[in-house]
Amino acid sequence: MAQVEVQRPILEANDKIAAEHRRRFAAAGVKVLNLISSPGSGKTSLLEQTLRRLAGRLRVGVVEGDIQSTEDAQRVAACGVKAVQIETKGACHLDGSMLAGALGAFDLDQLDLLIVENVGNLVCPVEFDLGEDLKVAVLSVTEGDDKPSKYPQLFAEAGVLVVNKIDLLPYIDCDLERIHDSCRKLNPDQSVFDLSCKTGEGVDRWVDWLVDWTKA
Amino acid sequence: MAQVEVQRPILEANDKIAAEHRRRFAAAGVKVLNLISSPGSGKTSLLEQTLRRLAGRLRVGVVEGDIQSTEDAQRVAACGVKAVQIETKGACHLDGSMLAGALGAFDLDQLDLLIVENVGNLVCPVEFDLGEDLKVAVLSVTEGDDKPSKYPQLFAEAGVLVVNKIDLLPYIDCDLERIHDSCRKLNPDQSVFDLSCKTGEGVDRWVDWLVDWTKA
Numbered sequence: 001m002a003q004v005e006v007q008r009p010i011l012e013a014n015d016k017i018a019a020e021h022r023r024r025f026a027a028a029g030v031k032v033l034n035l036i037s038s039p040g041s042g043k044t045s046l047l048e049q050t051l052r053r054l055a056g057r058l059r060v061g062v063v064e065g066d067i068q069s070t071e072d073a074q075r076v077a078a079c080g081v082k083a084v085q086i087e088t089k090g091a092c093h094l095d096g097s098m099l100a101g102a103l104g105a106f107d108l109d110q111l112d113l114l115i116v117e118n119v120g121n122l123v124c125p126v127e128f129d130l131g132e133d134l135k136v137a138v139l140s141v142t143e144g145d146d147k148p149s150k151y152p153q154l155f156a157e158a159g160v161l162v163v164n165k166i167d168l169l170p171y172i173d174c175d176l177e178r179i180h181d182s183c184r185k186l187n188p189d190q191s192v193f194d195l196s197c198k199t200g201e202g203v204d205r206w207v208d209w210l211v212d213w214t215k216a
Numbered sequence: 217m218a219q220v221e222v223q224r225p226i227l228e229a230n231d232k233i234a235a236e237h238r239r240r241f242a243a244a245g246v247k248v249l250n251l252i253s254s255p256g257s258g259k260t261s262l263l264e265q266t267l268r269r270l271a272g273r274l275r276v277g278v279v280e281g282d283i284q285s286t287e288d289a290q291r292v293a294a295c296g297v298k299a300v301q302i303e304t305k306g307a308c309h310l311d312g313s314m315l316a317g318a319l320g321a322f323d324l325d326q327l328d329l330l331i332v333e334n335v336g337n338l339v340c341p342v343e344f345d346l347g348e349d350l351k352v353a354v355l356s357v358t359e360g361d362d363k364p365s366k367y368p369q370l371f372a373e374a375g376v377l378v379v380n381k382i383d384l385l386p387y388i389d390c391d392l393e394r395i396h397d398s399c400r401k402l403n404p405d406q407s408v409f410d411l412s413c414k415t416g417e418g419v420d421r422w423v424d425w426l427v428d429w430t431k432a
Contacts, residue, residue: 038254038255038256039254039338039359039363039366039367040356040358040359040360041359066366067339067366067367068365068366068367068368069362069365069366071362071365090339090369092308092337092339119339120254121308121337121338121339121340122336123283123306123308123335123337123340124308124339124340140256140358142256142356142358144256146285146287147255147256149284149287150255150282150283150284150285150287150336151283151284151336152283152284153306165358167387168358168384168387168388171383171384172384172414173414198388198389
């Protein structure tokens with residue numbers, strides 16, 4: 001298809017910027033997460049729950065990607081963590097050059113962990129490497145158990161799967177085991193955390209894992 | 217941003233194809249809907265509920281857009297309606313040329329209504345005109361009441377807003393009035409239908425409206 005061909009040079013240029021980011025992150029000793037999900041799966045709620053539990057354990061910075069609005073950065077800042085908002089002004093994903101603009105706001109040497117919350121989109125953010133160490137896919141059970149098979153690239157590439165909103169399972173038709181099975185086929189090495197940002201169930205386990213991973 | 221400039225020729229080429237579709241639809245006397253939402257907001261469930269109620273009232277065809285899988289077309293076909301699946305193989309939206317490929321499967325003169333279910337994505341599908349008469353935005357209350365302000369283009373352009381999964385309102389933090397207010401500011405002429413594809417609440421009102429609109 002024409003579009004894929006036209007985008008090739010964009011992706012190649014992006015890969016070069018991402019490689020530069022990766023060198024810079026390694027030199028500073030900072031680990032970097034790229035949080036990817038549909039709109040409304042609860043990435044920002046997960047951040048709020050996570051950041052409160054990381055206080056005193058890790059030095060964290062956050063980059064928020066949104067098409068428009070600074071609401072998410074304000075929610076993160078309310079957790080006592082420095083947050084930089086990127087407004088993409090229509091673009092459906094973050095890319096390396098957008099992230100480069102945000103990185104200047106941080107002293108990377110003073111951070112253990114940088115979390116990038118991408119624009120809500122299961123497709124395009126997966127194609128644009130940001131130089132991160134790990135992609136984390138967030139899926140809400142309300143989106144349905146068919147999503148990994150319908151949007152396989154993210155679920156195949158993500159090293160971690162967070163299944164959110166499990167408090168709603170009694171009220172919906174969603175087979176959690178089908179989600180697990182589909183993702184296991186796409187990526188057998190994926191770490192999986194079922195949790196609820198509303199009730200807090202399962203969040204500690206995810207945060208403990210994140211601390212260990214960051215320090216490793 | 218570089219990407220927007222590179223995409224300009226793609227969008228212009230697409231607009232020409234869409235204009236051709238629009239002439240063809242008008243000549244055949246078929247009305248065309250473009251259903252757009254996040255992954256998992258319930259587009260296919262809305263189709264199932266709608267198609268069952270349209271039986272005997274309108275002659276309907278459906279085009280299903282997915283990155284991968286034919287699951288949705290099978291669900292639609294089970295409602296007794298002809299469905300053609302477009303697998304985009306990685307592309308995050310349908311465009312005019314993909315739709316052109318699917319249209320050959322229909323005798324448009326024999327249809328009153330063609331419904332196109334786009335790829336689950338709140339951003340890119342909005343930019344690619346398919347020649348439709350109407351964009352219908354579907355938003356699940358589980359995605360949160362901040363989505364219209366964070367993804368304004370769809371909610372500004374959609375002539376109809378369907379707010380789905382209202383049966384879950386008692387279990388989540390979502391202010392339905394905030395959704396309505398945000399959308400009213402973006403598009404004061406939008407028709408709004410709050411409903412639940414699970415319980416059926418509100419679906420008849422939507423379907424009655426759709427029949428009237430198609431016949432108008």
